[in-house]
Amino acid sequence: MNFASDNWAGAHPKIAAALSDNAGGYASAYGTSELDRVIERTFSEIFERDVSVFFVGTGTAANALSMSWAGRPGGIAFCHSEAHAIADEGGAQEFFTRARLRGVDGRLGRIDPDALDTAIRQYPAGFVHGGQPTAVTITQATEIGTIYQLAQIDAVSQVCREHGLPLHLDGARFANALVALGTTPAEMTWKRGIDIVSFGGTKNGCWCAEAVVVLDPAKAGDLPSMRMRAGHLFSKSRFVATQFAAYFADGLWLETARHANAMATHLAKAIGNVGSVRLAWQPEANEVFAVMEARTAARLREAGASFHQWHTPAAFDGTLAPNEALYRFVTSFATEADDVAMLAQAIGTNR
Template sequence: MNFASDNTSGAHPAILEGLAAANAGHVHSYGADPITEGVQAKIREIFEAPEARVYLVATGTAANALSCAVLTQPWGAIFCHRNAHIEEDECGAPEFYTNGSKLVLVDGPDAKMDPDLLARTIAHTGRGGIHNVQRGMVSITNSTEAGAVYSPAEVAALTDVARRFHLPVHMDGARFANALVAAGCTPAEMTWKAGVDVLSFGGTKNGCMGVEAVVIFDPKRAWEFELRRKRGGHLFSKHRFLAAQMQAYLADDLWLKTARHANEMARKLSEGISKVEGAKLIHPTDANAVFASFPRGAHKRANEAGAYYYLWPFDQSLDGPEDEPLAARLVCSWATTPEEIDAFLGHLA
């Protein structure tokens, strides 16, 4: 009963099989191997983007921070939601990689930016000319830190605002697959057709060991990305082992299957919690994360039974009245089972 994060699970068996298959013999290092080339071609095909450039890194923070660094100058603001991973969970990696950009925060429900607020925030920033940080780029997280999913139309509403100010757009897709299957659209519809310039295309949380692809739809920015990746220490020498994970992840739509499973598990969990007396969903369960509050007593029973997840925000306590509701985040992954969920729900009731 571990719902702490989708990164507490291991790797899908197919990923490990892919690594084993890739291990034979000598190949060129630093990405000049056939598996890498195959993965790049496959991602271009999946995204219907024959001009796109594709790069692999091992962590989502690297994918996001490097993407920001090629999309904005140091004096450019990065417009993102107040709860975006790049703002709250990367210890300032975007600031480091951009050499000091300022993240300018936009509000909106369910960790989704409100397009009007985005427009007003951009308009406000840089209005004082040389004295201000300039307008740099927009970063959208899909699915969001609150488990919500932007539809392609909602993405386009934000990128339209960005375009009005001539700003490029990044999508943090650490949970891109979960968003995609929830929205029921194609990868192209969710990204470049909706105005996204660069995508962090997550693999780790959805069943890989550690691999994310950065998909750069405008190839002009590619060489700078390569230099920044190397300079950041993110170019693997035995690159085939990043590529083999991604190859297995994409083969036979594994990535869509694991995401669909995780989302279904979250829906099951969400529905079950909703039936608990005193329980309430805090955000819609669009993807693979459930945000809900339910009575402290239920939390205590679940904890005692060994369930593992985060009270959200962290600073709530299990000490206190039994019927007071405490909010929590519970994340499902490719490895979550219906049995786990049933067991967990059994402890809540």
């Protein structure tokens, strides 16, 4: 009953097997192998246009490199106030970009476009004291398991265009959002005005495979040397390529994401049916947030469940009694229906 994080799940057996099958032999290094090239082309097929792809090792590196590309030192980049980039990357953004992050509020993990517009206007052109806006980033699926509908991406993108700012998408859970929306990578990104994507594979079944995807290769600019300088050009890059090869083969990445989301839906239904635990909001991808008393959480842990207590978002619509807190349950490709059933039973018996 492990619902701690999709980072706690191991590698999908097909990805582990691909790594093992390709472990021997020689291939040219630093992203120049034939397989690296093949997978770069696969990304272009998936996004239905030529894209530039830069494999990196972590989602944090993908975000920080993307934002270094999108912004510039001394600039101000806008993200949701509770985005991973500002709250959970230990200052990696500032370390890489030498720019500042400015949080923008919005309900349920999504930037409010009006609030974004207002925030950007607080830094008028030429006002050196405040600094200059340089980029915007949104997270899809969001950090709290919600999804930007395509029209909501359009609305943020529109503000970016009005201010001439590039738009980055943190896709650590790209596949979960994609299948939840039932859309295509093209529709969810460049057709909405997204310029650059952190494309995550790790949480959805890879061992360690993330990529920065520049959606117009003509604009990739200095990213090849930026990645090198950031220490993320892997010498044995073919192993990242190998993981992506297995990830994309026969739509495995969509299958694992659908499974993770379905498990979250089952869990949400189970939680929705009992009195001692209640859903904090409706999950839309693979993360379920629930409100319960600490003693209920303790009982679930005693029953063998792993999950984390979570901070309450600023824009939380519900109410928490003094002895209640918010808890996060994350599902993944590795979650089994039995895990959900056992947790549901444990929740049910705690009424």
